[in-house]
Amino acid sequence: MKQEPNRASSAFTLVEVIIVIFVVLVLAALILPFFARTKPPSRLPPCHQHLKEIGIAYVSWAEDDRDLEPSQQTVAEGGWADYLTNADQGAICWTNYAIMAGDIDGGSKMLICPEDNRQPALSLTNKFSNTNVSYFVGVSASMANMSQPQSILGGDRNLGPGAVPAAGYGYSPNSGAGNDVAVPINSSNGPVSWTLRTNGPKSTYSGGNMLFGDMHVEWTTTDSLSQQSLPNTPPTTNWPSGHFPATPSIRLVFP
Numbered sequence: 001m002k003q004e005p006n007r008a009s010s011a012f013t014l015v016e017v018i019i020v021i022f023v024v025l026v027l028a029a030l031i032l033p034f035f036a037r038t039k040p041p042s043r044l045p046p047c048h049q050h051l052k053e054i055g056i057a058y059v060s061w062a063e064d065d066r067d068l069e070p071s072q073q074t075v076a077e078g079g080w081a082d083y084l085t086n087a088d089q090g091a092i093c094w095t096n097y098a099i100m101a102g103d104i105d106g107g108s109k110m111l112i113c114p115e116d117n118r119q120p121a122l123s124l125t126n127k128f129s130n131t132n133v134s135y136f137v138g139v140s141a142s143m144a145n146m147s148q149p150q151s152i153l154g155g156d157r158n159l160g161p162g163a164v165p166a167a168g169y170g171y172s173p174n175s176g177a178g179n180d181v182a183v184p185i186n187s188s189n190g191p192v193s194w195t196l197r198t199n200g201p202k203s204t205y206s207g208g209n210m211l212f213g214d215m216h217v218e219w220t221t222t223d224s225l226s227q228q229s230l231p232n233t234p235p236t237t238n239w240p241s242g243h244f245p246a247t248p249s250i251r252l253v254f255p
Contacts, residue, residue: 054111057103059143086146094130096137134255161190190247
């Protein structure tokens with residue numbers, strides 16, 4: 001007669017179950033912090049989403065303006081291109097967004113990254129200034145017919161010069177005076193880096209969101225910005241007279 005196996009001997013004992021649970025908890029404690037460090041901070045999506053809404057506003061505005069952004073349209077046609085024939089136009093960076101006021105769904109709140117220390121204006125038409133804006137403007141980007149999908153149309157204002165992330169907002173002064181900057185597309189000609197500020201003063205994660213000519217928004221680190229985004233960006237060619245940079249660069253206007 002065939003003998004039945006001893007089922008009791010093949011089952012886990014209570015001690016063995018406790019040991020397995022303990023090992024799983026220890027492994028989870030070791031592995032989970034690693035994944036938390038290697039992904040962007042969970043607080044980023046609002047800034048990312050706001051830039052997406054700004055991208056939609058660009059598309060909506062351009063539909064009535066021959067696929068041109070406000071920075072490429074003349075003042076007579078409702079843009080601010082006339083001002084950009086001069087250098088140092090950072091002080092009126094806010095103009096770019098005021099022009100699109102009717103196309104920005106969500107109003108002035110969309111122009112502030114929730115992690116920025118700036119506050120939204122009461123409206124986009126009354127007492128509105130650089131101090132109510134969190135995003136720089138790539139004034140030479142092109143979205144016409146998707147001819148330059150990698151051109152940089154905008155991004156978080158916490159971008160600055162140098163290879164080491166700074167603690168402040170980089171090119172964007174706290175005073176709201178603005179800045180009109182030539183950023184080399186080759187990092188060896190003048191490195192730039194994301195500062196730590198947009199993610200909070202105690203953050204150790206340096207990065208920022210970028211809005212591109214094909215309307216996609218991408219989170220970039222300093223390395224990916226210098227090694228991928230900038231080298232693939234078409235250089236600005238319509239510089240103001242007497243201000244053509246020595247190296248191929250793009251023109252970014254900071255609030």
